[in-house]
Amino acid sequence: MIKLDVLDGEHTKYLDKVINNKNNARKTLLKYVQDYVKSRYLVYDLNQTNLENIGESTISLNVPSTKINAKYSLLHMYNSPEQYAKEYLKDIKKILKEGTLCPYCALTEAKQIDHFLPKSIFPEFSLYLPNMIVICTDCNASKGNISINTTTNTRFALNPYHDINIYSHDFIVCEILPPFEAAKFNIKIIDDLSQVEQELCLEHIKTVAIGRKIVTLWRNYFDELAKRLEKIYIKKYTKYNNEEMIEKFKEIILDEIDTKSIDENIIQKALFIECASNQPLLDYWLNVFEEQHKI
Numbered sequence: 001m002i003k004l005d006v007l008d009g010e011h012t013k014y015l016d017k018v019i020n021n022k023n024n025a026r027k028t029l030l031k032y033v034q035d036y037v038k039s040r041y042l043v044y045d046l047n048q049t050n051l052e053n054i055g056e057s058t059i060s061l062n063v064p065s066t067k068i069n070a071k072y073s074l075l076h077m078y079n080s081p082e083q084y085a086k087e088y089l090k091d092i093k094k095i096l097k098e099g100t101l102c103p104y105c106a107l108t109e110a111k112q113i114d115h116f117l118p119k120s121i122f123p124e125f126s127l128y129l130p131n132m133i134v135i136c137t138d139c140n141a142s143k144g145n146i147s148i149n150t151t152t153n154t155r156f157a158l159n160p161y162h163d164i165n166i167y168s169h170d171f172i173v174c175e176i177l178p179p180f181e182a183a184k185f186n187i188k189i190i191d192d193l194s195q196v197e198q199e200l201c202l203e204h205i206k207t208v209a210i211g212r213k214i215v216t217l218w219r220n221y222f223d224e225l226a227k228r229l230e231k232i233y234i235k236k237y238t239k240y241n242n243e244e245m246i247e248k249f250k251e252i253i254l255d256e257i258d259t260k261s262i263d264e265n266i267i268q269k270a271l272f273i274e275c276a277s278n279q280p281l282l283d284y285w286l287n288v289f290e291e292q293h294k295i
């Protein structure tokens with residue numbers, strides 16, 4: 001996955017910008033909202049890892065002095081077709097788009113803004129930059145509004161700003177099971193993480209449908225990798241015994257990982273590491289080549 005760099009106070013600047021663009025009546029409301037959410041920002045602070053304690057929003061209460069429903073107004077402001085709102089969203093998309101790859105799956109280009117805490121439940125974070133993550137359309141569709149269970153205070157997805165410890169690991173282990181042409185996959189999490197972190201990773205994998213993405217990846221790689229190994233087989237089968245041939249296969253697969261795109265992507269990396277260490281798979285390929293090139 002791709003960890004995002006910590007944002008530095010930009011969120012305050014941008015909320016100010018929105019407030020300053022509004023007429024007086026809306027300004028009063030937004031100032032109230034800003035003061036109100038300050039305490040909640042402390043909970044959703046970048047230095048805190050305890051996102052679980054955020055609890056459900058209470059912002060649906062009316063603003064006492066103006067009798068305006070803050071939740072409704074904040075949502076309206078976000079969804080507003082007014083020009084300033086469009087410009088604001090365009091600006092923040094630019095700021096948030098640090099890399100081109102989606103930080104949830106690291107496989108597809110990130111194009112849409114996801115509100116980690118859904119804006120319908122947590123409207124006070126709807127314009128809060130660290131709550132806005134640019135992800136790919138596929139992960140956004142899989143994730144929907146699900147990210148936190150406000151009853152149990154458990155999360156369903158990793159947060160690339162908060163879960164720094166998890167993001168510093170290649171945490172996915174992927175076992176490839178036969179039949180290899182249409183393989184089944186057993187996805188596990190490395191033991192180095194705590195029980196809670198492991199459970200969160202598994203939830204994330206379910207939420208953004210990593211299993212489905214692995215099946216697609218394997219479809220793309222299977223033939224391509226087989227072709228590459230077959231070339232080596234043809235070139236070397238008179239010189240190598242089976243054991244040496246398998247060693248050569250492993251070397252070629254592991255060399256692939258060093259290419260930048262694979263080294264940066266923990267799903268692709270897990271798949272290649274597994275290929276290089278899965279003896280039944282390597283034997284399978286060797287048998288196929290032997291069959292095809294029988295004299």
Ligand SMILES: [Zn+2]
Nearest residue numbers: 102105136139
């Ligand atoms: Zn994605």
